Structure formats: structure tokens, C-alpha cells
Amino acid sequence: MQQILIAGQWRDANSNNSFQASNPATREPLANEYPVSTWEDCDAALTAAAEAAVGLRSISGGQIAEFLETYATEIEDNADAIVDMAHAETAYPKPTRLAGVELPRTTDQLRQAANAARTGNWSVPTIDTNAGIRSQYGAIGPVAVFGPNNFPLAFGSISGGDFASAIAAGNPVIAKANSSHPGTTELFARCAHQAAQSTGMPAGMVQLIYRTSHPDGERLVADARIGATGYTGSRHAGLQLKAAADAAGKPIYLELSSVNPIVILPQAMEQQHEEIATEFTGSCLMGTGQFCTNPGLVVVLKSDATDSFIAALSEQFAEAPVGTLLSSGVESSLESNLEILVDAGAEIVVGNTPADSDRYCYANTLLKITAQQFIADPETMQTEAFGNSSLLVVTESMDEVNAVIACFEGNLTGCIYSATDGSDDAAYDQIAANLQSKVGRMLNDKMPTGVAVSAAMNHGGPFPATGHPGFTAVGIPGSLLRFAMLQCYDNVRHDRLPASLRDENLNGELWRCVDGNWTRKNIN
């Protein structure tokens, strides 16, 4: 039985149950057994994290940066083992996905977070010299991170975006592994623990448990010792955690589900349907469709070009290799959610059949409905069939397009393809603001699956895509603000202020808003 990491020690869990991950490419269980922790483990982690939060008060942003950078190097030193384990647990291809893309993204995020911690350029120092009031964002306290199944490295509980931003904001993290890849999470925890020790971090700064009961998970996010929670995963489980955290007044940041609508305007369809079809197939089937920003809903207008577009997609979906899905749960959810759509009247364009029986997978699937079908039951028609599938909504007019958009739930992204010659501009103007009010990121002429780690990124959006439309889960420094509280100093004596709020600029690199103007200068 694998050990958990609590208060700086690898130790046996308090558990009365265990689980194994499985190899999606073989449906066979993997060797290691992982404990399901009882509340005792959660309680011990919370106590250690609360102590670490106190310890972190006297640790500078520069020291936290050193930890994050050491951790990134540690990951690179152990890249082969991590990639091998992640490959076994997820079946994602090694060179093109895990080693080539996701691991570098992970270490890059950690280093960007280190930079934010070192400069302090996430904390929005705001100074009113006349009133003698100074404020900035500061650590919120221990953060629980529940990572998703689909990015074992870059969104991993103890390696990904939530982890990096919670730590960079000065908080300890209690990581709850995703049950699909506990071994990968354990390897990261070993690297993180190593780096924490060698850079003198408090014992409870990085901790790992593998799984708890649902009631214990709810108790964890609502505990008085918790500062905030980051959760990425299924809507059902996320809403249970949200209810518990909300009732206790504890911030929880959720990334729940999104069908990421794409609208293709008539002239773009006429002029570019071949290119868009190829782009769409690539985006939709990439990673077997298991991206938070996978394009799961495509709104088109009836035309000959649209018929050609659908025919091309049908051919491409049939011909493309069928990717492996992450787990038996993903496989059965995909099948049952597609069944919900078909039962509600969606027509099968291609796929919707089981594929190989020796691995987790399902045929690349494309369904089709009319605008009237969508509008008649928008909730059902927005069922997210997570995986290598998408739903086409064929409309008769731009008014119907707008009516479909008006029924959208909150989404992470929304995209409009329009002709480059301006011939779709009136149609664009008719729908753009409507679509934008429903999404966190608006795209033009580009599939949503690339999520750049940029300061300007918003990986967020209105409920139920996330729990609050004002926060992003990707992008540094913005994503740190989720794990921060606003702290104000009124008439506090100068030598008692945090270094970042004193007259002298901390390191010359810190941007501060002084009497309404942004500056890196000292205050005279």
C-alpha cells in the first residue's frame, strides 16, 4: 500500500479501503494499491497545513520562488519516470503529449509562478499616500486542490495550475490525487517534498492524500482551517463540494463542464469549409476529446457548403484513429451522455458505437440536431458528452442562431468563424455580444483547445462552467488571486508594513498603484 505525505513525512494512511488505477490501453489494473484515507488523515493534513500557513508568514516571496524553481528542476530530473507512469495511467502518448507538451507546460507554469512570487507582481499593491492607507492581496490560508483526470501533469493536484498559483500566493496545499493517476501524483509529491525540504519550506506546505469518502471531502473544504479550494472535475461532484464550502463561507473555485460552442457564419462556411472541417476534427479528437475546452457544440446555417462541411467531418471522424479514453468511467459517461442526446432526438452523423473491447474507447461520434430541437430542450441538448464527440446544431437563419445562443449555459469559451472579406460582419455583430455574455473567452477563427499560459488568458466563465465568472484558473499572475484575501493597512506604522508596501520599492521590479498611477518607483 502506497504512503501518503502528511506534515513533511511519508507515512501509512489511516484507511479502511484501497483502490488501484488501471491502464486504459488494456483495461487491466495497475500494480500499486492506494489508500482511501479516513477523516483522521484529513484532520492531520489540515493541522499541519495551518501550522505551515503560520510558518509561511515569515518566508519571503523570493524563498517561495526558490522552492517552485527547485521543484521544476526536480520534475525535469525525474521526467522519464513521471512520463512513464502517466502514460501507464492515462494512455496519453509519451513523446507528442506527455513529454513533449504537458511536462514542459507544467515546469513553465511553476517557473512563471515563481516569478510572480519573487516580484510580488500578483498582489496589486495599492497605496494612498494622503489617507495613509495601503493594501494588497495576501495569502488566504491552506488550499485544498482536487485535480482533474485529463491533465495528469499540467493540472495535477500537486503539480498543476491550482497548485502553482496557491503556493505562489503563499499558501500551503493539501493535494487530493485524481483516482485515475495516483501514481503520477505520488511521483510529483516526491519531487515537491524533496524541493520543499531542500529549500527550507515548512513541513506541511505540500501534502498528499489519494482519496477520501465524499462526506470527508465535503468536510475538508468546509473546515475552519481551510482558506480556499480549487476543484476541476465532474459537475455533480463539484456541486456537492461547492454546497459544503459555500455553507461554511469558504471560497471554492470550480471548473465543472463546458461544451465550448463554435459558430460558423455563412460566408466563412462558403469560403473555408474544408479548412475549418480539418481544424475542427483535429481540435475535437485531440487527446481523445478530453480537453476542458473541447468544441462540443457547433452552430451552423443550412446551406450546400454546410452539407459539404458535415460530409467532410463525417468522413474525417470515421477515418481518424479512435483514441483511448482515460477510464472506464469516462467511457461509460460518454456512451450514456450520447444516448441522452440521441434519445432527445439527435441524429447520428457518424459513430456512436463501441470500438475496441480491449481498451477504454468509443467511436469518434458526431450528432446533429435542428435549432428548433435545441431551443425546445436546451438543458438536455447541452449535456456534455466528454470525449471524442460533438453535436452540430443546424439552423435556418441568423435569428435562429441568436435564439440558440440565448439558451446557452455559461461556458469557458465561445468562438465565431467569419469570412475574412467582411461579408459576415453584420452577422457577427448580431450575435457577438450575446455569445460573449455567456463565455469567459471569446475567440475568432480559431479552435478553443489551445489554452496559452498568458497573463491575459481567462480560463473561466459564468456558472456552471465555473463557480464565479471573475476568476481564471490559467494565466499568471491572475490565477493567484483565487487564493488570496485583500489586506489593508490603515495608519499602520511604516516599519510594520509588509516590505512590498513600504516607501522603497521592494526589488525595483514591483509594479504598484500609488495615488492612482502605476509605478515602479520608490515613494518619496
Added chain:
Amino acid sequence: MQQILIAGQWRDANSNNSFQASNPATREPLANEYPVSTWEDCDAALTAAAEAAVGLRSISGGQIAEFLETYATEIEDNADAIVDMAHAETAYPKPTRLAGVELPRTTDQLRQAANAARTGNWSVPTIDTNAGIRSQYGAIGPVAVFGPNNFPLAFGSISGGDFASAIAAGNPVIAKANSSHPGTTELFARCAHQAAQSTGMPAGMVQLIYRTSHPDGERLVADARIGATGYTGSRHAGLQLKAAADAAGKPIYLELSSVNPIVILPQAMEQQHEEIATEFTGSCLMGTGQFCTNPGLVVVLKSDATDSFIAALSEQFAEAPVGTLLSSGVESSLESNLEILVDAGAEIVVGNTPADSDRYCYANTLLKITAQQFIADPETMQTEAFGNSSLLVVTESMDEVNAVIACFEGNLTGCIYSATDGSDDAAYDQIAANLQSKVGRMLNDKMPTGVAVSAAMNHGGPFPATGHPGFTAVGIPGSLLRFAMLQCYDNVRHDRLPASLRDENLNGELWRCVDGNWTRKNIN
């Protein structure tokens, strides 16, 4: 029966019930009758607000600024009527409080909000030129505002900080009057409506209802057409609204309760107990103690100086005029909450008796407990007795002080008085970080009742003082972020970007973070 303001029209409410405000100085009901709206009114207001939100998309920040400034002038033109009505409904003194302080604060806030709307310097425009990604905060949609009883002007539902910041962020407001001062709210609504008409705002941008049933209030904040809610008031009613909004995934910003602890360190007590006693009495009894930041809990260390301090307070509280309370509800809550404290073992230093019977009031009251009593039942001992009262916690040591602080709930403010000669510095260092983690604003040597409208202000704090520790209800532009969603533009064509995110700086005054650096320059 007074009329409500819906969709740009003053009209009769759909109601099957009504209420009157009363004059706190006489306990007599005031003449006007106000309707309790049914759901039909809420529904009509929501529909009109949703339409106004669409209309506001094509209205610039400059036009919104014009509305806010015109409204401020309109208020000044009607100042006498507003002050007279507010005086009748609240018994607050006219020249020293309403006309001299609160009304200028109200118009100043509206003008600061106008400035934020005009420059755009609240929306944090963030541009990544390499990635082609640009983002900023934008309007969240219709905002419901539930104002408190204690600031009829500066926190009024249709005149105060929530209103100003929601409007400046580009949102329509549905104001729910506080039942203590519906007439004042109506006068503001008339000014706001006038200003909205003369500056060409959408019909449903400012709307007013007076009261609803509790279930309709919960339905309102959870409605699909709502963007967010601002609530200031009692903890019980606020938590009911929070549960409803949370379940629907709708942001709600609450200001619920706060005892605003003050710690007086030993040498400060020794050297300055007379001055601090005078300051404290002034702060605690100002506005009959009906401030959100009223100092309701004072932690001191046992000493002769402390005995003198308490004796001085006792004398001052006994001698000070007994102010009038806002309503019979405030009067009875104050009495019953003091009873809870006394029943739990608090000793009466002074007061705790009814005062004049011809107006709402209760004797200036000071209670006293030991640290051990506090620690034994911290929840009860933090009962907020809103009004002209405070609770002294007499400790034996700095360790006891720290143990008391460790039991604190979230508060808006926390203050430490320490000697100016440095002799309290070690004691300060022992407790400061502990106290700060529990409060939104940390003060030194100053009572918390002044809440400057400063960009650096935080009028917020951890639950249960508010619903989220990352937001402030006072201070511009920060308070606007509560009523905003993050909007990102990825590869969106340049002429389709909002003006504030295009290469040319909108007005030369807009600060933008371009590739990590803050600048007012154009992008080349």
C-alpha cells in the same frame, strides 16, 4: 400608496400588503404607505433590467459617467428634501451627520465612480501582444442591491457604494429599499430616474421596489437574469439570500456583521489610557454605535492603568447623551443580544438598562468578561450587540491575548494600540499576524469607524464579516470588481475589440498592463 419604479415608469405595485416606516425619535409611524411587492414586480424588474443590460453594451463608460455626475448634481439640488426625509426616518442629526457628512460622501462616491467609468481604470486591461490575447473585467449583468438601515444615503440601495460601483461597471441595478427608510430611497430613485432620462440611459437601468417576501427575495438573487447581488444587513437574512444565490451559481457580496476587535497593549495603556478612552467612547457611541465598523470588542491586559481606563469609560458612557436607535428592531436586538452576553457571564460595567420610553433607545452599555470566559464560549461572546455598546475582554497575559485572537471570527477591521516609544513592539509582533489573518483592515493607534473612500481601502474581510475575503465594498475602483466578469479576447480581430483593448489608448488616461508592464501608451 407610494409607487415603484419599473422599466423607467413610476407605477403602482403588485402587492397584497404594505408597510410604513416610523420616526425613531417618537416611535410614531410616518405618513406614507409603501407596497410589499409580489413576484410579478420582481419579474418585471428582472426583464427590464435584462433588456437594459443589453442596451448598456452600446453605451460608453463616458456616458455612464455623465449619468452618475448628473445624478450627483440632482441629489445636491434636492439635498434639503432628502436630508429632511432621512432625518424623519432615521433620527440622525441633520447638519452634523446627514447634510454635513453622509450626503457629501454619497455624491463624492458617485463622482469617483463616474471617473472610474470614464477612464476605464477599474477594468484591469491586460494585453499579451505575442499571444494575441487581451482581457479585461466587464459588466456582469443586472445587480440586485439590498441596502442596510444604518447609512440611508451613502449605502442606500439606489444611492450608495453598491449602487455606484454596479452602475459604473456597466450594470443595471434593481434596488430593494431598506424598510427603515423607504421614503429616503424613493427620493433618491426620483433623482436617479431623472438623471437616467436626461442622459439617455436604458429604461430599466435604475429600478426600485420597497419590499418583497423573503422567498421572493431568494428567488430574485437566484434568477437566471441576475448577474450578481450586493447585500448589507443582518447575518440571518443575508445567509438565507447567500444560500439561494450560491445554489444558482450567482455571485453575492454580503456584509453581515463584525465586532471590530481592538487590542490595547500594556505600555500604550499605561501611557495613553486617558486619550484612548476618549477616542474609544467617541467611536463607540458615534451614530449611536450603528456603524459596521463600530468597536464592539476591546481586549486589554489587567493592570492599574486598565482599571483607570475602564473607570473612565464607565464615567464617559454614563455621562454621554443616549443616542436614538434606528428602529424598534435595532432596539430590541440590542437589548436581547446584551442579554445573551450577560446570561453567558458578562459583567455589566455600565448601562444595560432601557432609556427614554418615547423614542427607540437603550442606555450606553459596557460589559466585561475575562479571557477565560471568552475562550470557553467564543461564539456566544462574539454576539454582535449592534448599537451603543461594547464588550471588554480583560486578559492576564499576552499569551491569553493571542488565545483570544485565535478564537476570532472574520471581521472587517482589527486594531492594535501600542506605545509610541517601541516598548510594546515585542507584544505587537506576537499578535499582529494572527489578528491580521482574521480581518480585512488592520489599524494602528486609530479607531476603525472612519472608512475613507480610498482606492486602497478594504471594507471587507473573512466570513462571516463578508461572503468572500477578496473583495471590498468601499473604495473605487476596487469595489467595482464585485460586479464584473473577466472577459478574454483570443485572436479577436482588432476592430472588434472593445475600444479599451485596441492598440490606441482609449483616452490617454487608461492604465493597461501590456506584456507585463503598466503603461498609458499606445501599442505600436
